Structure formats: structure tokens, C-alpha cells
Amino acid sequence: MGRRTLLIGGAAAAVGTAVLARGELGHLWWRLPGVEKPRVAGAVDFRGAQWVAASSANWRRADRPDDYGIDRVVIHVTQGSYGSAVKVFQDPAHGAAAHYIVRKDGHITQMIRELDVAFHAGNRGYNGRSVGIEHEGFVERASS
Structure with missing residues (x-):
């Protein structure tokens, strides 16, 4: 040597x-x-939520909050139906998905674990430090 x-x-x-x-x-x-990192298939971070997996092309594996601190929540509106949002988030060509979708009746679906980074805010910095929540409805229709 x-x-x-x-x-x-x-x-x-x-x-x-x-x-x-x-x-x-x-x-x-x-x-x-x-x-x-050990993961449990179908496990949710919010008790009562239903697990429906988003396409792995629409998020990246992380270890939050250890590697990125979570200090904000980004609220989105689907501009469509709950079903269309689920379908879009499962499409690998879409390139985006939120951690949660909240249906009009209050039902909550989790599509990405909170410890992982969802591509939802259109900004790498915001994606890394936030949880994305998509609400079913239309911005211009307050009743939806």
C-alpha cells in the first residue's frame, strides 16, 4: 500500500x-x-384517509422532515371532479400530483406520503417544504 x-x-x-x-x-x-427507508404499502399519514397511489413519476422519494423541513401547506382546487383528479395524478405523463385530495363530501384520499415530495406547486423549493392538498371543485363556483 x-x-x-x-x-x-x-x-x-x-x-x-x-x-x-x-x-x-x-x-x-x-x-x-x-x-x-421502510415503507408500509397503503399506510396513510392522516387517519381516516383512503390510500390511492399516485404515479411514481409525479413525486420523489424523500425523508421529510429530516431532509427538508415542512413549513407550509399549499391549497389547490381541482377545476374538475374528484375522479378526474385521481386519474390525472395516476398518469405518469402529467408530471404533477398532490399529497391529498379532498372530495366535495369531505372524503380524504392520500396519494403521496407526507415524507415524500409531491410535484404540486410548480416550484422545487415549495414542493420540498410543503404538503399539497387538492380540493374538488371550481374556483369560480363557490358552491362547488
């Missing part, structure tokens, strides 16, 4: 130890290839 290898190895070990000491590995471990 050469001196250069020894120095590089020592530096890597020192950096690794520093990362562990700061607790940063807890933010990074799930990003390693082949390592996934």
Missing part, C-alpha cells in the same frame, strides 16, 4: 467519522443504492 493510498483512505475515514458524528448519515442513508 502506497503513501497516497494511505492518505486518501485516512482522509475518507476522517470525513466519514465527522459525518457520523454530526448525524448527517441519518439524512443520507436512504439515498444509497439498494437501501430504502
